[in-house]
Amino acid sequence: MLYHSTRGADEELTAAAAILKGIAGDGGLYAPECFPDITDDLRRLCAMPYCLLAKEILRPYLTDYTEAELSEAVDQAYGEKFDNPEVAPLTKHGGYYFLELFHGKTLAFKDMALSLLPGLLKTAARKQGLDSGIAVLTATSGDTGKAALEGFAGVEGIDIVVFFPVNGVSDMQKRQMRTQEGGNTYVIGVYGNFDDTQTGVKRIFADGIPGVYLTSANSINIGRLLPQIVYYVYAYAQMINKYGLKPGDPVNFTVPTGNFGNILAGYYARQMGLPVNRLICASNDNKVLYDFFQTHEYDKNREFIATVSPSMDILVSGNLERLLYHISGSTLTKEYMDMLSKEGRYKFCAEAEGFAAEFAVWNECFDGIRELYELSGYIIDTHTAVALKAYQKYKNRTGDTTPNVIMSTASPFKFPESVCKAIDDKYEGMDAFESVKALSLLIGGDIPASIASLEHKKNRHTTVCTPADMRDSAIKALSIRTRNNLSSLSQCRCTPIHN
Numbered sequence: 001m002l003y004h005s006t007r008g009a010d011e012e013l014t015a016a017a018a019i020l021k022g023i024a025g026d027g028g029l030y031a032p033e034c035f036p037d038i039t040d041d042l043r044r045l046c047a048m049p050y051c052l053l054a055k056e057i058l059r060p061y062l063t064d065y066t067e068a069e070l071s072e073a074v075d076q077a078y079g080e081k082f083d084n085p086e087v088a089p090l091t092k093h094g095g096y097y098f099l100e101l102f103h104g105k106t107l108a109f110k111d112m113a114l115s116l117l118p119g120l121l122k123t124a125a126r127k128q129g130l131d132s133g134i135a136v137l138t139a140t141s142g143d144t145g146k147a148a149l150e151g152f153a154g155v156e157g158i159d160i161v162v163f164f165p166v167n168g169v170s171d172m173q174k175r176q177m178r179t180q181e182g183g184n185t186y187v188i189g190v191y192g193n194f195d196d197t198q199t200g201v202k203r204i205f206a207d208g209i210p211g212v213y214l215t216s217a218n219s220i221n222i223g224r225l226l227p228q229i230v231y232y233v234y235a236y237a238q239m240i241n242k243y244g245l246k247p248g249d250p251v252n253f254t255v256p257t258g259n260f261g262n263i264l265a266g267y268y269a270r271q272m273g274l275p276v277n278r279l280i281c282a283s284n285d286n287k288v289l290y291d292f293f294q295t296h297e298y299d300k301n302r303e304f305i306a307t308v309s310p311s312m313d314i315l316v317s318g319n320l321e322r323l324l325y326h327i328s329g330s331t332l333t334k335e336y337m338d339m340l341s342k343e344g345r346y347k348f349c350a351e352a353e354g355f356a357a358e359f360a361v362w363n364e365c366f367d368g369i370r371e372l373y374e375l376s377g378y379i380i381d382t383h384t385a386v387a388l389k390a391y392q393k394y395k396n397r398t399g400d401t402t403p404n405v406i407m408s409t410a411s412p413f414k415f416p417e418s419v420c421k422a423i424d425d426k427y428e429g430m431d432a433f434e435s436v437k438a439l440s441l442l443i444g445g446d447i448p449a450s451i452a453s454l455e456h457k458k459n460r461h462t463t464v465c466t467p468a469d470m471r472d473s474a475i476k477a478l479s480i481r482t483r484n485n486l487s488s489l490s491q492c493r494c495t496p497i498h499n
């Protein structure tokens with residue numbers, strides 16, 4: 001299997017090379033040249049536990065990895081790191097199916113891919129003859145950062161630098177990142193929103209850092225995307241094994257969407273032959289994708305709204321580029337992306353078949369949490385609630401009765417203030433840890449250990465910088481002492497803050 005840039009078909013890379021590079025030289029993303037077909041294997045795949053299934057799905061994409069390399073990476077990723085033996089259990093509450101993707105170490109679906117990426121990347125580096133001086137740079141809207149830090153902490157030969165919008169993530173997300181341990185981890189706040197942060201990281205990639213091999217753990221890395229295909233197949237298998245779906249019957253998925261990575265993996269699963277009817281793209285108040293699917297115009301020129309589902313507060317959905325490429329090819333994709341960077345908008349002149357889109361604003365999301373709790377006692381997080389509401393709107397609008405799986409992307413313990421307030425106004429004004437305690441009483445279960453331990457952990461990472469100073473801050477963090485960048489070090493204006 002070879003990988004091409006979405007903006008030009010010339011370059012041909014193996015999986016290891018594409019994973020190591022992260023982003024193509026022309027600014028495009030790597031995409032597979034074809035989709036393996038699982039249609040005839042579906043029954044066999046549906047009987048497999050998660051690790052085995054992951055190997056089966058990934059093998060045809062990672063043809064340059066040996067069986068032993070693939071096996072080791074997968075077993076390390078999904079073994080002890082998940083608190084549920086099913087890894088991603090499908091549950092049913094209030095008549096809705098939820099695929100719980102938050103049983104990894106950082107309580108969000110990012111763990112599904114980011115527990116595997118370090119293994120894939122380390123092997124890729126070895127294969128490419130690179131065994132030190134690698135730095136993973138990542139922009140985060142909250143959940144990627146912690147999952148990447150947790151995945152890469154202590155990995156030899158690789159440093160990880162995470163940038164997050166300092167006022168654009170939840171209190172709990174901030175604490176999770178700032179308390180990260182590990183001598184190879186760096187966390188830097190940015191005065192700006194997620195798009196500023198992502199743009200800043202892209203600029204660092206373009207400029208480079210002397211003496212360091214830069215790569216990305218964002219979902220622009222194909223090594224992030226491929227592991228996410230697995231749980232679509234696994235959800236389908238559980239619909240059959242637990243809930244009596246007939247093999248071959250179609251399923252819909254509703255996906256709370258930000259950077260378009262999760263839902264794109266669903267598209268890949270369908271291209272491989274998984275019987276998926278509709279992929280329903282759920283947006284919050286930042287409904288640029290909803291508008292795109294309605295009008296075919298992508299237009300990021302609009303107000304950025306900070307919501308209670310911060311991991312979806314995104315106006316430039318990076319992975320949409322791969323969908324455009326698979327539908328329209330690289331020439332048009334390059335034109336669209338040039339338009340996007342010049343004017344902030346483009347008109348897509350084809351049809352994205354099999355997608356639907358809905359959005360749910362702040363108070364609808366709160367309604368979703370409260371209504372489901374009152375109906376079933378089950379508590380979902382704010383992102384999953386956007387998907388629940390979007391699904392309800394979709395169903396009312398279309399009458400589509402195809403069984404639907406809602407992608408449950410985070411534990412409610414990650415957004416405890418919002419979730420408690422949604423359930424009852426009386427929780428208004430509680431801080432993060434008071435809310436965590438209230439939530440555990442409501443759920444009648446223990447506080448997840450990774451959250452409980454945060455209350456008394458020390459913030460290790462306190463640097464904050466402006467978008468313009470991100471590269472200097474990264475250089476300073478990595479303490480690279482070459483002559484070239486001593487001058488940029490002296491210009492560094494990053495300021496530590498204390499909270």
Ligand SMILES: *Cc1c(COP(=O)(O)O)cnc(C)c1O
Binds near residue numbers: 258262263
């Ligand atoms: C990242 C994230 C999303 C959005 O996923 P994309 O792949 O960026 O579309 C939704 N919910 C949660 C909790 C997330 O962490």
